[in-house]
Amino acid sequence: MKDLDSLYAAIDALSLEGGWHRKTPSLWPEPRKNFLPYLWRYAQVKPILEAAGHLVDHAMADRRNLTMTNPVAGNLYATARTMVAAYQSIRPGECALAHRHTPNALRIILEGHGCYTTVNGTRVEMRPGDVLLTPSWNWHAHESVGTDECFWVDVLDVPLVHLLEPMFFERHPDQLESEIHNVAECPLACRWEDSLRRLDSAPRQTGAMAEQEVELGTPTPALKTMAVHAQRLSAGCVTPVHQSTANAIFTVIEGSGTTVVDGQALDWQRGDVFVVPAWRTHQHRVSERTHLIRVSDEPVMQAFDFLFKQNTPASAP
Structure with a gap:
């Protein structure tokens, strides 16, 4: 093999790839945003x-x-x-x-x-x-x-x-x-009445994804691969901008509002479902008192020390 062309041909023939000339990167500085809100x-x-x-x-x-x-x-x-x-x-x-x-x-x-x-x-x-x-x-x-x-x-x-x-x-x-x-x-x-009772006594949080939140399931997490959280947000609430390596699927039990995900506004009401994929910034802006069920893959991320979260202060609607 006297030149790179013949070297690369030999590599390709054996279903190999040289680390110095990858066709696509295998590492990147932060999570890619693949799935869509x-x-x-x-x-x-x-x-x-x-x-x-x-x-x-x-x-x-x-x-x-x-x-x-x-x-x-x-x-x-x-x-x-x-x-x-x-x-x-x-x-x-x-x-x-x-x-x-x-x-x-x-x-x-x-x-x-x-x-x-x-x-x-x-x-x-x-x-x-x-x-x-x-x-x-x-x-x-x-x-x-x-x-x-x-x-x-x-x-x-x-x-x-x-x-x-x-x-x-x-x-x-x-x-x-x-x-x-x-x-x-x-x-x-x-039971929903138990979730409401627990939310009633849950401390109000500042700088968090929801004003009040409780994790469901005994023991927690609810399932080995998925965590379930009930969230409460009051009318007029604007949450901090949240970002997490965990994927989340939200179900609206009652209320209405908007969640802005990477600049995209998702307007929701009772019964709607919306997805916030991993590492997408998102912020809830609530029109009326709201309860959400958030299901996430946080247990998977936690098991491998891959769970990272960050919040930035809320901005005006």
């Missing part, structure tokens, strides 16, 4: 789910859901790099049969009564505002025994499992678990 409006999604309830039965899909796919070029599924969110509904008399998978999951209930989830034999009611947890490899099924069509938001760590590759999925051989224990309360059901 985006908002999904419940008022637009709900009529589609209601129509799907009449057109899509369980012979076609035992989970009637609409995945919130981040619109970044090339993405086919994920909402954020490590998490995916979906709106889901279940009609009266329907049952989503039991299955289990390695991804962790949780449900944030938006509306409807008479809906239950069963996780590893424990059956508990799902009520508006509740967060229901489904840890990895737990059997789980859902059913509606009332007169309401029920709606909720799912958040799972499926994209993280895709990246790491330990994906396993199994349908229950008998469709449903045979031994069921009905309970009013359990650690997997984070």
Whole structure:
């Protein structure tokens, strides 16, 4: 090999790359901003789910859901790099049969009564505002025994499992678990009234992402890969500009306002979901008293000492 061309040809032929002439960098000074901030409006999604309830039965899909796919070029599924969110509904008399998978999951209930989830034999009611947890490899099924069509938001760590590759999925051989224990309360059901009570006694924070915030799940984090926080912000609140290496998906339980993400304004109201990808600056500007559920991959970042946060003072709207 007498010249660089022949050297590089030999390197390429063995599927190698010289560190001195990389085609693309492998290191960069701060996190790249790949996934996009985006908002999904419940008022637009709900009529589609209601129509799907009449057109899509369980012979076609035992989970009637609409995945919130981040619109970044090339993405086919994920909402954020490590998490995916979906709106889901279940009609009266329907049952989503039991299955289990390695991804962790949780449900944030938006509306409807008479809906239950069963996780590893424990059956508990799902009520508006509740967060229901489904840890990895737990059997789980859902059913509606009332007169309401029920709606909720799912958040799972499926994209993280895709990246790491330990994906396993199994349908229950008998469709449903045979031994069921009905309970009013359990650690997997984070009740909304409990979240409100805890927020009532939570100290008001200055210079933080929310005026009041509590972490849900016992013990915390709620799941090994995802943390869940309930946030309260008062009318007129303008938070500091926050930045974190963690990805976050927000569900609006009540209230309205705007979140400015890297200069992009996302106007939200009850039932909406919006994503703030990692290392995007964001600031909440609240129109009326608001409660948000923030789901993040902070536990993953903390496990590897990769969690970095910073705030800058709030500016006038």
